[in-house]
Amino acid sequence: MKTRLRYLIGALTCAAALNAGAQSYPQRPVRVIVPYPPGGTVDAVARVFADALSEQLGQTFVVENRAGASGSIGSEAVARAAADGYTLLVNASTFAASPLLLKNLPYDIDKDFTPITNLGEVPLLVTANPSVPAQNLSEFITLARKQPGKYFFGASAAGSASHLAEAAISYEAKAQIPIVLYKGTAPALTDLMGGHISAVIDAVPSSLPPVQAGRTKALAVTSAQRLGTLPDVPTVSESGLPGFEMVSWYGLWGPAKLPVDIVGKLHEAVRKAVDSPRVKRLMSEQAFVGKATEPADFAAYVRAEHAKYARLIKAAGITIE
DSSP: OHHHHHHHHHHHHHHHHHHHHHHHOOSSOEEEEESSOTTSHHHHHHHHHHHHHHHHHSSOEEEEEOOOGGGHHHHHHHHTSOSSSSEEEEEETHHHHGGGTOTTOSSOTTTSEEEEEEEEEEEEEEEEOTTSSOSSHHHHHHHHHHSTTTSOEEESSTTSHHHHHHHHHHHHHTOOOOEEEOSSHHHHHHHHHTTSSSEEEEEHHHHHHHHHTTSSEEEEEOSSSOBTTBTTSOBTGGGTOTTOOOEEEEEEEEETTOOHHHHHHHHHHHHHHHHSHHHHHHHHTTTOEEOOOOHHHHHHHHHHHHHHHHHHHHHHTOOOO
């Protein structure tokens, strides 16, 4: 009886300590790991929400870029971190697709992470180097069909929305457009502006500034509707691929077994951030739609996206050389 009583007291003490820890969380700076280089959309989204979470929770949320291996190096760092809420991951739709393309990932996206919330989504922009003799995606596809293998796409990472959109367009258009994989959006766009590749499909926040600066040109947008900021740029659906639509989405994860109270606290802080005038203004300028999905709904969404990408990868025969 005394032994059972000691176990009960110990369990209650641990539960009380965990609850108190969650209530006072965070008590020190929180690392927000972005598994890509600075300058890309994932990095930009992470910094907006890190600032907002710092304001909401009264503690510093510091973005740390840990790039490499199509996002798996930074993601693994989070998977191996303590489940105390002080190491978080901001990633994109790549997270749900990369297990379908990359062999021997050092983590399981279902078992090694705690889904916290969907941060939002944004359409992709098809952009080309100004020297490419096409003014829209339809003309670019025609060029690629006439000269197979001459024009190259660049993608931010294996399994990224960029990669999948490019593969899907090549497949549906029946055009041979090789894809060069990069270690992030910034190096892909740098090579695009330098004329080393022909075109890139990537999220609006990273793709739009070079267009506005005249260093690239917009050929199409992957959303169902045209963008208010680029009303003359047609959708992919209008460019000979009816019904085509693809967005890049972004989420927040922690290590597996992250305490429920901490998950709830982070989700609530993100919800308030999404509703704040400052974040709304920053996001709307980039065609970004904030979400702040409930944790369980976000987990279900990730599973559904994984299944959708599996169908696309199989149909288009997408592989990593």
